[in-house]
Amino acid sequence: MPEVADTCSLASPASVCQTKHLHLRCSVDFARRTLTGTAALTVQSQEDNLRSLTLDTKDLTIEKVVINGQEVKYTLGEKQSYKGSPMEISLPIALSKNQEVVIEISFETSPKSSALQWLTPEQTSGKQHPYLFSQCQAIHCRAVLPCQDTPSVKLTYTAEVSVPKELVALMSAIRDGEAHDPEDPSRKIYRFSQKVPIPCYLIALVVGALESRQIGPRTLVWSEKEQVEKSAYEFSETESMLKIAEDLGGPYVWGQYDLLVLPPSFPYGGMENPCLTFVTPTLLAGDKSLSNVIAHEISHSWTGNLVTNKTWDHFWLNEGHTVYLERHICGRLFGEKFRHFHALGGWGELQNTVNKLLEVFLGFLKAYVEKFSYKSITTEDWKNFLYSHFKDKVDVLNQVDWNAWLYSPGLPPVKPNYDMTLTNACIALSQRWITAKEEDLSSFSITDLKDLSSHQLNEFLAQMLQKAPLPLGHIKRMQEVYNFNAINNSEIRFRWLRLCIQSKWEEAIPLALKMATEQGRMKFTRPLFKDLAAFDKSHDQAIHVYQEHRASMHPVTAMLVGRDLKVD
Numbered sequence: 001m002p003e004v005a006d007t008c009s010l011a012s013p014a015s016v017c018q019t020k021h022l023h024l025r026c027s028v029d030f031a032r033r034t035l036t037g038t039a040a041l042t043v044q045s046q047e048d049n050l051r052s053l054t055l056d057t058k059d060l061t062i063e064k065v066v067i068n069g070q071e072v073k074y075t076l077g078e079k080q081s082y083k084g085s086p087m088e089i090s091l092p093i094a095l096s097k098n099q100e101v102v103i104e105i106s107f108e109t110s111p112k113s114s115a116l117q118w119l120t121p122e123q124t125s126g127k128q129h130p131y132l133f134s135q136c137q138a139i140h141c142r143a144v145l146p147c148q149d150t151p152s153v154k155l156t157y158t159a160e161v162s163v164p165k166e167l168v169a170l171m172s173a174i175r176d177g178e179a180h181d182p183e184d185p186s187r188k189i190y191r192f193s194q195k196v197p198i199p200c201y202l203i204a205l206v207v208g209a210l211e212s213r214q215i216g217p218r219t220l221v222w223s224e225k226e227q228v229e230k231s232a233y234e235f236s237e238t239e240s241m242l243k244i245a246e247d248l249g250g251p252y253v254w255g256q257y258d259l260l261v262l263p264p265s266f267p268y269g270g271m272e273n274p275c276l277t278f279v280t281p282t283l284l285a286g287d288k289s290l291s292n293v294i295a296h297e298i299s300h301s302w303t304g305n306l307v308t309n310k311t312w313d314h315f316w317l318n319e320g321h322t323v324y325l326e327r328h329i330c331g332r333l334f335g336e337k338f339r340h341f342h343a344l345g346g347w348g349e350l351q352n353t354v355n356k357l358l359e360v361f362l363g364f365l366k367a368y369v370e371k372f373s374y375k376s377i378t379t380e381d382w383k384n385f386l387y388s389h390f391k392d393k394v395d396v397l398n399q400v401d402w403n404a405w406l407y408s409p410g411l412p413p414v415k416p417n418y419d420m421t422l423t424n425a426c427i428a429l430s431q432r433w434i435t436a437k438e439e440d441l442s443s444f445s446i447t448d449l450k451d452l453s454s455h456q457l458n459e460f461l462a463q464m465l466q467k468a469p470l471p472l473g474h475i476k477r478m479q480e481v482y483n484f485n486a487i488n489n490s491e492i493r494f495r496w497l498r499l500c501i502q503s504k505w506e507e508a509i510p511l512a513l514k515m516a517t518e519q520g521r522m523k524f525t526r527p528l529f530k531d532l533a534a535f536d537k538s539h540d541q542a543i544h545v546y547q548e549h550r551a552s553m554h555p556v557t558a559m560l561v562g563r564d565l566k567v568d
Contacts (some may be wrong), residue, residue: 017047154376197307303321512531
């Protein structure tokens with residue numbers, strides 16, 4: 001595959017050298033909010049006479065670099081905005097092509113590392129112990145350790161992590177035992193091994209007062225003890241989803257598939273770290289209704305983790321195929337009408353979609369995974385494979401306007417035909433509300449919702465949001481008959497509160513502020529703060545509450561909300 005420049009990385013490209021393995025030894029210091037240790041990188045030269053190489057770093061303190069037992073020279077370049085600082089290492093002897101060398105770097109992270117969130121005991125459910133979690137996607141691994149922080153390079157890793165003995169450490173790898181720390185009796189060392197090569201954005205670490213429950217033959221669910229039973233119930237369908245995904249994508253190569261429910265400040269719905277998917281506690285709806293996020297993260301085990309975008313310019317390869325696979329898993333579990341309903345909903349708030357051709361030829365996906373497993377690829381690689389896989393359909397493929405599909409802004413040029421049964425019920429109810437005059441409001445009652453699932457309720461509110469603002473009388477009547485304020489499903493609550501604030505209902509302000517701050521999932525937090533800031537009655541309060549909570553937010557969330565509110 002031709003070399004593609006990764007504009008997000010300052011490190012030597014894969015055509016110059018490639019990191020093949022990392023052995024990480026580090027100590028987690030909650031008092032100083034740092035990781036201190038060594039990263040031993042096994043690097044293979046891709047050219048003759050390699051005399052130096054460059055790694056990505058961000059806000060790291062480097063103590064020394066050792067190769068073959070001797071210290072070598074290195075320079076840290078100027079910090080380049082979000083990309084961090086290039087670290088150039090001089091090799092003691094020139095390497096020939098394919099020759100390997102182990103570079104051992106002693107480093108310490110910054111307390112302000114963009115990859116690490118340090119929680120005080122008060123910010124956890126148990127209130128007794130501190131908590132640490134990482135989020136390296138997309139380009140934050142360089143804020144944990146020096147590396148080639150690009151998805152075009154894949155490496156295996158092993159790790160030894162020292163933590164206070166009352167806490168548990170987990171990584172995106174197979175657990176490989178634990179032992180007392182010989183240097184400090186108050187600490188424990190946890191060992192890990194990841195034998196499948198991964199891009200370093202998938203290196204992940206969590207340390208906290210964690211407990212687990214077995215929910216399948218290859219799955220434990222981990223969380224603080226306060227959430228563990230609820231989490232085990234919520235995600236009990238995990239093994240069924242894994243089996244369907246294997247049927248669609250081929251063997252699951254990672255061994256273990258564990259789930260970790262994080263504290264509320266985790267900024268995403270989920271993160272597909274291998275062997276240990278991270279998920280937000282906002283999925284704990286109590287009725288398994290948000291478990292499609294688990295199907296999505298499971299799907300990444302094939303599309304994203306096994307077959308990976310070569311650079312972030314080709315991110316759709318990770319997400320598009322994963323959404324496609326997720327919907328087929330849900331279709332098998334909950335029926336085809338459900339899959340069509342979700343696909344249509346996804347069309348409404350389109351972010352990642354896949355060519356209609358994939359909708360028709362499911363066999364393509366398994367062949368695609370087989371062909372590109374353990375590799376990082378570009379959109380061009382994908383398109384070439386499409387043509388070679390469908391040799392007998394070249395005339396059909398040639399009719400596709402590839403330029404419009406892949407590079408034009410806006411919606412794709414063709415809309416697939418979906419089964420509308422479940423969606424039509426949502427549209428019908430939303431139309432009743434949108435067209436209702438004040439004298440019609442008495443015709444609404446709780447029986448309107450009796451045949452609607454929580455997914456349909458969510459879609460109904462999404463339809464209403466598209467028409468916001470609504471007359472305030474409509475919103476008050478909706479609360480009166482449907483009591484949406486009492487619903488804890490985070491997706492429904494989020495859309496309902498946005499509808500209330502956009503329709504300028506002052507009574508919803510405290511509820512919206514509460515949701516914006518008691519969890520930190522950016523999908524919810526950013527739009528809620530934006531809506532609150534746009535409503536003159538809550539503008540000042542929104543800014544005050546943000547400033548009050550900023551220190552306890554994930555650093556990326558805090559930065560983006562500050563930018564949204566124009567206060568940073």
